[in-house]
Amino acid sequence: MPILSAVVELDQRIFAAVRAISHGQIASYGGVATQIGLTRGARRVARALGNNHDASLPWHRVLRAGGRIAFAKGSAEFDEQARRLVAEGHQLRGSQVVVVGLADSLDAQLWG
DNA sequence: CTGATGACGGCGC
DNA sequence: TGCGCCGCCATCA
Numbered sequence: 001m002p003i004l005s006a007v008v009e010l011d012q013r014i015f016a017a018v019r020a021i022s023h024g025q026i027a028s029y030g031g032v033a034t035q036i037g038l039t040r041g042a043r044r045v046a047r048a049l050g051n052n053h054d055a056s057l058p059w060h061r062v063l064r065a066g067g068r069i070a071f072a073k074g075s076a077e078f079d080e081q082a083r084r085l086v087a088e089g090h091q092l093r094g095s096q097v098v099v100v101g102l103a104d105s106l107d108a109q110l111w112g
Numbered sequence: 113c114t115g116a117t118g119a120c121g122g123c124g125c
Numbered sequence: 126t127g128c129g130c131c132g133c134c135a136t137c138a
Binding site: 028029030033040041042043044045046047048049050059062063064065066069070071077081 | 118119122
């Protein structure tokens with residue numbers, strides 16, 4: 001039981017970090033991973049979101065490094081995420097979210 | 113056990 | 126700027 005329990009708890013921490021991203025804000029997979037104490041855990045975070053079923057989770061606020069949408073351009077998931085981001089006031093340039101201001105780092109704008 | 117895969121990241125051309 | 130290759134990690138066939 002303890003082994004599996006630890007894994008589940010890790011996922012819970014990932015979800016908590018994602019839920020902590022408020023409306024209009026964005027974060028990167030790697031940033032979320034670092035935030036909860038994981039190094040090189042971007043893929044771990046991505047997989048957690050993929051397994052997640054909770055519709056209340058703001059998964060669309062999590063992007064790839066540089067602010068790019070992770071899904072393939074043209075896919076249904078891509079369109080859905082792009083739609084939600086624009087609805088929250090963001091601007092898209094292709095598959096990349098246009099970051100307003102001086103932040104050269106995504107995570108810097110959120111928790112830097 | 114070995115090789116392939118993916119909602120990732122970074123460096124090089 | 127864009128694209129490709131390679132490194133990382135956890136799963137899966």
